[in-house]
Amino acid sequence: MGQSSTxxxxxxxxxICHDLISPxxxxxxxxxxxxxxxxxxxxxxxxxQESVGNASARIRFFRIAFGASGEQMMGRTEVVSILNxxxxxxxxxxxxxxxxxxxxxxxxxxFLALLCVETAMPYGGRIEISQTxxxxxxxxxxxxxxxxxxxxxxxxxxxxxxxxxxxxxxFVLLPLIATDENRRIVTELNxxxxxxxx
Numbered sequence: 001m002g003q004s005s006t007x008x009x010x011x012x013x014x015x016i017c018h019d020l021i022s023p024x025x026x027x028x029x030x031x032x033x034x035x036x037x038x039x040x041x042x043x044x045x046x047x048x049q050e051s052v053g054n055a056s057a058r059i060r061f062f063r064i065a066f067g068a069s070g071e072q073m074m075g076r077t078e079v080v081s082i083l084n085x086x087x088x089x090x091x092x093x094x095x096x097x098x099x100x101x102x103x104x105x106x107x108x109x110x111f112l113a114l115l116c117v118e119t120a121m122p123y124g125g126r127i128e129i130s131q132t133x134x135x136x137x138x139x140x141x142x143x144x145x146x147x148x149x150x151x152x153x154x155x156x157x158x159x160x161x162x163x164x165x166x167x168x169x170x171f172v173l174l175p176l177i178a179t180d181e182n183r184r185i186v187t188e189l190n191x192x193x194x195x196x197x198x
Contacts, residue, residue, distance in 0.1 A: 013062065021060070024052060031052065053085065060086075065170070066173070069103075069108045070105075074103075076096065076100070079098075093126045094114065095129065096129050097129055109174065110138065113185075114138060116171055117196055120189075121146075125143070127139065127141075138197075139195050140194040144192075145193075151168050154168075178198050184198065
């Protein structure tokens with residue numbers, strides 16, 4: 001998978017997310033109007049609102065992680081908002097360290113790396129994302145990890161196995177995009193910590 005294939009996949013991701021965010025936003029607006037017009041609140045409405053909010057958060061996140069990066073910068077407020085909405089009600093706590101705006105290409109790598117680290121922490125924990133002089137670190141800590149070596153080895157080999165599942169595509173996409181950005185993925189794993197650098 002060369003750079004042109006990676007770019008094409010990113011454009012497809014951007015297109016899908018762009019086309020989905022509008023109808024989900026419209027559903028959310030409709031729910032707000034129902035609430036203002038005295039529509040009957042109840043567990044059904046709460047469930048719909050929660051589901052729409054969750055879908056919107058995922059699409060906003062996926063649009064960055066799997067979409068085209070472009071040249072624009074992303075401010076801390078926007079990134080933190082996306083991460084907070086994505087993790088709301090979950091077992092993971094994610095802390096975004098950079099205070100300054102960051103290039104969207106770097107945020108995309110950080111989001112893909114987050115998806116990798118998240119797979120090792122199914123029981124919850126905390127992931128801290130930091131950046132120093134252009135070098136990024138994702139540091140996950142948990143009482144119990146579940147590291148699947150076959151997935152993590154893909155970060156080094158850059159192979160695309162024939163049995164790759166959609167849930168693990170980030171392990172192939174991250175090193176490919178990192179290579180396009182002249183970066184190298186370095187991982188460090190132990191019983192309670194996951195570190196991923198690029």
